[in-house]
Amino acid sequence: MDNPFWQKKPLHAMSHEEWESxxxxxxxxxxHKLEDEDSGDVYYxxxxxxxxxxxxxxxxxxxxxxxxxxxxxxxxxxxxxxxHWLPETxxxxxxxxxxxxxxxxxLISGCQSSVHKxxxxxxxxxxxxxxxPESEWEDYIIPVEQL
Numbered sequence: 001m002d003n004p005f006w007q008k009k010p011l012h013a014m015s016h017e018e019w020e021s022x023x024x025x026x027x028x029x030x031x032h033k034l035e036d037e038d039s040g041d042v043y044y045x046x047x048x049x050x051x052x053x054x055x056x057x058x059x060x061x062x063x064x065x066x067x068x069x070x071x072x073x074x075x076x077x078x079x080x081x082x083x084h085w086l087p088e089t090x091x092x093x094x095x096x097x098x099x100x101x102x103x104x105x106x107l108i109s110g111c112q113s114s115v116h117k118x119x120x121x122x123x124x125x126x127x128x129x130x131x132x133p134e135s136e137w138e139d140y141i142i143p144v145e146q147l
């Protein structure tokens with residue numbers, strides 16, 4: 001049996017479709033993050049982007065997200081050196097660091113909802129940003145072990 005594309009190709013050689021299929025649909029990258037200005041440490045909050053449909057962990061307008069949310073970060077192969085801010089479970093980060101995809105990843109399991117079944121998506125704890133004033137986001141920081 002032939003190895004799957006993510007085991008054969010480096011990230012920079014993947015097609016657009018292959019790149020997009022690496023997303024496990026956890027929604028963690030759509031959580032607002034706070035950066036410590038002194039240390040550069042990044043802290044995730046449970047506050048979700050206005051475009052995140054929390055129950056499905058999918059963007060409500062993926063194709064237009066950069067227009068609607070100018071601060072939205074589009075992951076590209078050019079950013080691989082900066083993937084350290086992504087959760088440790090993120091396929092982009094894992095592959096960039098030479099690691100394997102976990103068993104619950106949809107490309108391995110064959111099931112789009114496996115990330116939810118594994119309890120690794122934000123659907124059970126994220127809050128819509130419309131409900132939380134930005135001045136309070138610090139109160140919603142997630143402990144690293146919860147990511």
